[in-house]
Amino acid sequence: MTEHYDTVVVGGGQAGLATGYYLRQHDRDFVVLDAGGRVGDPWRNRWDSLRVFTPARYTGLPGMGFPTSPYYFPTKDEVADYLEAYADRFDLPVELGVRVRALERTDDGYRITADDRRIEARNVVVAMASYQVPVVPDFAADLADDVVQLHSTDYRNPGQLRDGGVLVVGAGNSGAEIALEVAEHHETWLSGRDVGHVPFHVDSRFGRHLGVPFVLRVLYHRVLTTGTPVGRRVRPKVLGRGGPVVRTKPADLSSAGVERVARTTGVRDGLPIVGDDRTLDVANVVWCTGFRPDFSWIDLPIFDGQDAPAEPVHVRGVVPDAPGLYFVGLLFLYALTxxxxxxxxxxxxxxxxxxxxxxxRGGGQTEASVTASREADSSGVKQG
Structure with missing residues (x-):
C-alpha cells in the first residue's frame, strides 16, 4: 500500500531535525526518514576523541540550547545524545532504519521508495549533508598490502594503527586533529595544501568573547553567503577544498613533531609519494580526503552536469525546476555556516x-523563489 504525507524529510540529523521543528511549528503532516538505528548515530560513529569545532552556545538547534556551559566544546557522543533528546522533546516523527532508495515525480507531488515501502508526498525536503561517500584517490589501491589504510570515517583511535610511521593525507580540520593525536604514538607526516587557519585560539578569552562570535555570527553567517559578492567568490573554493582549520594551529602540529609535507601524488614500490618525488616509508595511511555527495537515488533533472559529482541546482535550498522539492544541510547551501x-x-x-x-498559493513556485532564481541567473552564480 502507498503511504501519504504532506511532507517527507529525508535524513534525521541536525538538518532534518531542525526542518522537523519548523514543520511542527506550522502544524504540518510530515515524517522524517533516517537510515540509522538511532538518532545521532553519524556522530557516535566518528573518531573517539572528536569534539565539535564550535562552542556549545553555537551548537544548539532552534528551540533548545545545548545543555552545558556556553563555552564548552561538546564531544561527539554528547552531540549525538543532544540530537536524540531534541527529537524526543519536540516529539518529532522520526522513523529509523528506513533507507530511501529512490525519489521520483508524480502528477501531484513525489514518490519515495524506501526498501519495501512506497510513500507519496506533496513536498520532499532532502536534509542530508554533502558528506556522504568517502573519497580516496585511485592510487590508494597500489599501496603495499601491509600498509594499514583508514579513511577518517573509519578511524577511531591510534590503537587501529601498526607500529611505524603514519601519513595523514588531507590538511583540513579532520586531518590536523587526527595527525595531532597519532603523533603522540607514531612518527607522523601531514600531507596536503595549507587551507589556512582561524588566527586565534577558539578557547582563549579573546576567542570566547570576540573572535568566535565575530567569525561564526558575522563573517561566516552574514558576510560569506550566496547573497554577497565576496560570498559568491569564496563558495567555489570552499566546495573544492573546505574551510580553514578552526582549532589546531601550525605551531601545535610543529610542537607535536608532525612534519608538513606536500600533496600525496601517487605510489612507488607500495609506498606513498609526496610532492614531486619523495617516497615516505610509512606503515599507515589515514585518508582525510573528504567526501562527495551521492544523490544518484534522485531520478529528477535537477542536477548541474558540468561538475563531477553533480549537485542539485537550487536557490537557498529551493529547487526552481521541481516545485515542492527542497534541500537543507548541504555545504555552503546559503552561507559558510x-x-x-x-x-x-x-x-x-x-x-x-x-x-x-x-x-x-496552491502549488508552483513562490514569489520569493522566483525572484531569487532570477537574481542568481543575473549574477551568473550557480547555487547548487
Whole structure:
C-alpha cells in the first residue's frame, strides 16, 4: 500500500531535525526518514576523541540550547545524545532504519521508495549533508598490502594503527586533529595544501568573547553567503577544498613533531609519494580526503552536469525546476555556516517558510523563489 504525507524529510540529523521543528511549528503532516538505528548515530560513529569545532552556545538547534556551559566544546557522543533528546522533546516523527532508495515525480507531488515501502508526498525536503561517500584517490589501491589504510570515517583511535610511521593525507580540520593525536604514538607526516587557519585560539578569552562570535555570527553567517559578492567568490573554493582549520594551529602540529609535507601524488614500490618525488616509508595511511555527495537515488533533472559529482541546482535550498522539492544541510547551501549548527536552523526556517507559502498559493513556485532564481541567473552564480 502507498503511504501519504504532506511532507517527507529525508535524513534525521541536525538538518532534518531542525526542518522537523519548523514543520511542527506550522502544524504540518510530515515524517522524517533516517537510515540509522538511532538518532545521532553519524556522530557516535566518528573518531573517539572528536569534539565539535564550535562552542556549545553555537551548537544548539532552534528551540533548545545545548545543555552545558556556553563555552564548552561538546564531544561527539554528547552531540549525538543532544540530537536524540531534541527529537524526543519536540516529539518529532522520526522513523529509523528506513533507507530511501529512490525519489521520483508524480502528477501531484513525489514518490519515495524506501526498501519495501512506497510513500507519496506533496513536498520532499532532502536534509542530508554533502558528506556522504568517502573519497580516496585511485592510487590508494597500489599501496603495499601491509600498509594499514583508514579513511577518517573509519578511524577511531591510534590503537587501529601498526607500529611505524603514519601519513595523514588531507590538511583540513579532520586531518590536523587526527595527525595531532597519532603523533603522540607514531612518527607522523601531514600531507596536503595549507587551507589556512582561524588566527586565534577558539578557547582563549579573546576567542570566547570576540573572535568566535565575530567569525561564526558575522563573517561566516552574514558576510560569506550566496547573497554577497565576496560570498559568491569564496563558495567555489570552499566546495573544492573546505574551510580553514578552526582549532589546531601550525605551531601545535610543529610542537607535536608532525612534519608538513606536500600533496600525496601517487605510489612507488607500495609506498606513498609526496610532492614531486619523495617516497615516505610509512606503515599507515589515514585518508582525510573528504567526501562527495551521492544523490544518484534522485531520478529528477535537477542536477548541474558540468561538475563531477553533480549537485542539485537550487536557490537557498529551493529547487526552481521541481516545485515542492527542497534541500537543507548541504555545504555552503546559503552561507559558510549552512552545514553547521549555527546556520542549519536558519536554512531550515527559510525552506519551511517557502514550503508553506507555496502550499497556501496552491502549488508552483513562490514569489520569493522566483525572484531569487532570477537574481542568481543575473549574477551568473550557480547555487547548487
Amino acid at each position: 549552512s552545514s553547521l549548527f549555527t546556520g542549519v536552523g536558519r536554512d531550515a526556517r527559510y525552506v519551511v517558510k517557502q514550503l508553506t507559502a507555496r502550499d497556501e
